Amino acid sequence: MDIISYANPGTNNHILNTLLMKLFQALFGTSELILRLPNILAHILYLIFSFKIFNRYSERNAILFFILMNANPFLIDFFSLARGYGIAISLMVTAFYFYCRFLENQKNKYHVIAMLLLCVAALANFAFISLVLGFILVHNFFYFFIFNRKISFKNLWQINYSNLIFLFLLAAVCYEPIRKIIQLKLLWFGGVDGFWKDTVGSMAETFSYSSPYQFLIVIGCKILVIVFSIFFIARIIAYIFTKNSINLTQKIVLFFGLNLFLIVLISFSQHLFLNTPFMMDRFALFLYPIFILMSSFLIVDLSQYSYKYITRGVLILLVTLFFGHTCYSLNSYWYYKWKEERCTKELLAELYKVKQYEPSKKITLGIGWQFFSTLEFYVKTRKLDWITLDYNAVTMHKNEYFYLVRSDYDKFPKECFELIHQYQSADNYLVKCIKESKTIQLKAANNKYLCAEENNIIIGNRDKSGEWETFTLLYFTNNMCSICSYKKKFLSTELNSKYEVTSTRTDKGAWETFTLIKLDNDTVAFKAVNDKYLSFDEKSLQIFAKANSIGKKEKFKIEIMKAQD
Numbered sequence: 393m394d395i396i397s398y399a400n401p402g403t404n405n406h407i408l409n410t411l412l413m414k415l416f417q418a419l420f421g422t423s424e425l426i427l428r429l430p431n432i433l434a435h436i437l438y439l440i441f442s443f444k445i446f447n448r449y450s451e452r453n454a455i456l457f458f459i460l461m462n463a464n465p466f467l468i469d470f471f472s473l474a475r476g477y478g479i480a481i482s483l484m485v486t487a488f489y490f491y492c493r494f495l496e497n498q499k500n501k502y503h504v505i506a507m508l509l510l511c512v513a514a515l516a517n518f519a520f521i522s523l524v525l526g527f528i529l530v531h532n533f534f535y536f537f538i539f540n541r542k543i544s545f546k547n548l549w550q551i552n553y554s555n556l557i558f559l560f561l562l563a564a565v566c567y568e569p570i571r572k573i574i575q576l577k578l579l580w581f582g583g584v585d586g587f588w589k590d591t592v593g594s595m596a597e598t599f600s601y602s603s604p605y606q607f608l609i610v611i612g613c614k615i616l617v618i619v620f621s622i623f624f625i626a627r628i629i630a631y632i633f634t635k636n637s638i639n640l641t642q643k644i645v646l647f648f649g650l651n652l653f654l655i656v657l658i659s660f661s662q663h664l665f666l667n668t669p670f671m672m673d674r675f676a677l678f679l680y681p682i683f684i685l686m687s688s689f690l691i692v693d694l695s696q697y698s699y700k701y702i703t704r705g706v707l708i709l710l711v712t713l714f715f716g717h718t719c720y721s722l723n724s725y726w727y728y729k730w731k732e733e734r735c736t737k738e739l740l741a742e743l744y745k746v747k748q749y750e751p752s753k754k755i756t757l758g759i760g761w762q763f764f765s766t767l768e769f770y771v772k773t774r775k776l777d778w779i780t781l782d783y784n785a786v787t788m789h790k791n792e793y794f795y796l797v798r799s800d801y802d803k804f805p806k807e808c809f810e811l812i813h814q815y816q817s818a819d820n821y822l823v824k825c826i827k828e829s830k831t832i833q834l835k836a837a838n839n840k841y842l843c844a845e846e847n848n849i850i851i852g853n854r855d856k857s858g859e860w861e862t863f864t865l866l867y868f869t870n871n872m873c874s875i876c877s878y879k880k881k882f883l884s885t886e887l888n889s890k891y892e893v894t895s896t897r898t899d900k901g902a903w904e905t906f907t908l909i910k911l912d913n914d915t916v917a918f919k920a921v922n923d924k925y926l927s928f929d930e931k932s933l934q935i936f937a938k939a940n941s942i943g944k945k946e947k948f949k950i951e952i953m954k955a956q957d
Contacts, residue, residue, distance in 0.1 A: 406476020407569065408516040413474060422773050431478035435471035438462075438482040441489045445685070449492060449644060450692045456711045457688040461485075463714035464680055465721040466598040466728050473727065476516035481678050483513035484520065488648075488685065491527075495643045498539065503531065504554050511562045518570065519675050522662075524562065526654030528555050530647060538643065582669025587659055590670040592617055595680060598673055601721040601728050609717065616710075620687045624649045627693060641693050648686035655679065673729065726818075732762050732797050735815035739795055740770060742813055742822055746793075747778060756780045758791035760800050767795075794823045810868045811900060828867045833857045835949040836928040842935070842948075844877035844895045850935045852928055862953065873908040873918075874900050885920040885937040893926060893935040915947045 412430035420426045442461040446454040462468070471478040487509035494502035510527055514520040535541045535551050583590025596613035600606040627645060631638050638646070662668040671679075695703040726734035743755055757779055759767060764783045771779050782791050793812070796804070801821045809823040834842040836852030841861040843854045854861050863883075864876040875883040877895035882904040884897045897904050906926070907919040918926040920937035925946045927939035939946045 406479075406516050407565070408512065409474070409476035409479050412479070427474045428472055431471050431473060431475070434479040434482035438471070438478075438485055441482075441486040442681070445485070445489045445492060446688065449641065450689065453688075453692065453707060456707055457684075459711050459715050460684050460688065461681060463711070463718040464599055465601045465718050466674075467677060467680055468718070468722065469727045469729075470674065470677065477674055477677060480513040480517035480520050481681060483509045483516065484523065484678060485681055487513065491531075491647065492644055495534070495647060496640060500554075507531075507555055507558050511558045514562055515565060517678070518566065518573075519671065520678065521562070521566070522655055522658045523651070523678070524559070526651050526658060528552070528559075529654055530650045531555070533650065534643070534647070538638070538646070582672045582675065584663075584669055587656060587670050590672050591659065591676045591679070594672040595676050598677075598728060599680075601717075602731075603717065603721060612713075616687075617683070620683070620690060623690055623694070624686065627690065641689055641696070645686060645689045645693050648682055648689065652679065652682050652686060655682075730762070732818050732820055733766050735818045735820055736763065736766050736770070738815060739767075739820075739822060740774075740776075743779065743793070754778050754780065755793055756782060756791040758782045758794040758796075760795075760797055762797060763795060792825050794821075794825070796821045796823065810866070810872075810874075824868075826866050826868065830865045830867075831953045832863050832865045833861050833951045833953060834863060835951070836933075836935075837945045837947060838928065838930065838933075840933075844879065844881070848881065848894045848896045850883060850893045850895060851933045852935070853933045857951075865950070867908075868905070871908050873906055874904050875906070885922065885926075887922055887937075891920075891922065891924065891937045893937065909942070911942075911947060913949075914951070915949050917942045917946050917948070 409430055413427050416426050416429050420429075439462070443454065443458045446457040446461075450457060467481070470481070487506040490502045490509070491506040493499070494506065507524075507527070510520065510524050514524055532548075532551060535547070536543050541547050541551075583594070592614060593610070596610040597606070599613060600609035603609065624645070627642070628649070631642060631646065659670055663670055691703045691707055743757070746755060747753060755778060757767075759781060761783050764781065767781055770776065771781060794804070794809070798819045798821070801823070804823065810826055812822045812824050814821055836842055838852060840852045841854040841857045842850055842852045842863075843861045844863075845851055845860070859878050862878050866874045866876065868874070877883065879895065880898075881895040882897040882900050883893055883895050884904045885906075886892050886894055887903060902921045905921065909917040909919065911917060920926060922937055924937045925939040925942055926935050926937050926948075928934075928945045928948075929936055930945070
């Protein structure tokens with residue numbers, strides 16, 4: 393009951409999907425596969441009924457149209473995610489099959505089945521409520537203007553009483569969740585730049601799936617939308633002025649085209665009167681199958697006339713391009729909208745290593761919101777009670793470890809954190825809070841203070857210490873350290889130069905990390921990443937990472953000025 397009533401409000405609670413996950417979890421236990429099973433089964437349903445639509449009403453091109461319906465890598469993502477989008481889209485396509493049967497023989501049972509399926513789909517994704525409303529209007533349009541029924545209150549009731557029953561039940565279930573979503577302002581994901589840029593543009597971008605030819609795909613998709621929209625309008629005009637009644641194929645074209653038109657109209661109306669944003673990304677994904685269905689049957693309609701070979705050639709070209717792009721883009725490692733999660737298991741393996749060295753250790757891990765759901769799942773299902781998650785990673789620096797996306801990592805003060813691992817494929821970072829740092833001054837072999845000069849050269853020629861002669865020594869694990877100048881720049885070994893030490897880097901990497909070797913009488917030595925010791929050059933008075941062993945010139949005296957918390 394908590395799921396249906398939205399006791400814990402959140403737009404990720406796709407009611408039907410959550411209920412099915414709970415059911416499968418109770419039957420088969422908890423695993424990644426079981427929680428994704430509702431959408432995997434929904435994909436089978438989608439495949440069956442998308443093929444049945446084309447096989448029944450365009451058998452000659454059924455395989456080609458079927459490929460177009462499925463050749464979208466972004467769409468395929470949502471048939472393997474534990475979210476409601478795949479379920480909703482599958483139920484929608486199934487509903488469309490039954491309504492096409494209704495258009496074929498006008499048996500009311502097919503319309504009732506279609507309406508039921510669309511209402512159930514809306515429980516998996518609330519965005520489908522607009523589709524349900526548009527579907528009712530289209531159904532009435534067909535009855536009164538295509539089937540030429542007389543407009544009267546009696547006919548209106550006969551046609552719509554089943555629609556009203558389903559709408560009432562849908563409203564009863566959805567009222568409380570939607571009320572809470574609106575009250576908590578959780579419904580405002582989308583764009584404000586217009587339907588073309590936000591909805592059509594984002595659909596083209598997600599279809600491109602970050603491919604190297606993304607620009608061409610986006611342009612190509614927009615051209616397709618324009619071309620098929622023009623052809624649809626042209627066919628509507630032709631239907632109006634035709635002397636004969638329109639055939640079944642033309643009815644199907646009209647059905648899908650009008651549904652698309654009404655969804656666009658409702659989207660504009662919501663934005664205009666309710667100030668809601670335009671649909672984007674996954675929220676607009678259900679428009680792809682509708683557009684493909686409309687375009688496919690539009691091709692069938694045009695091929696009935698003098699455009700037979702042209703439409704066939706265009707269809708084969710589109711199928712080749714769509715299928716090739718999808719094969720190129722598919723992978724089993726990451727999803728387009730959640731690429732940053734691709735290294736989650738590698739992160740856990742890294743934390744396991746930390747745990748092995750210190751079996752009694754409790755790890756507090758600060759994370760961005762992007763990782764919370766996935767990591768919480770693994771922490772709970774794997775019983776990793778030694779990991780505590782904190783999703784206030786950017787604003788709260790109280791945790792020992794942090795797992796961050798690039799944008800969050802860039803906000804962190806690098807002098808306070810040690811980079812443990814960079815996950816390059818996802819551009820994520822595991823860092824550790826430095827528990828100890830000290831403000832120091834360093835004396836070289838000539839008993840002069842080291843100084844970070846204005847030109848970022850480190851030179852040992854000062855008799856007295858001041859701000860320029862003050863550094864921050866950051867202690868890491870395994871006797872590793874970094875040194876920051878007063879400008880908050882890291883001392884770095886310039887391996888691509890003369891191995892000189894400069895203070896130019898704002899980020900800390902291997903060149904900015906040294907092995908700290910404690911000697912005697914507050915003297916230390918530093919070994920750079922090239923396995924050479926930092927050495928004082930008596931001629932230039934600079935520091936270079938060139939020495940093979942520790943001698944007088946490789947020893948530096950530390951004067952601790954002020955300890956930092």
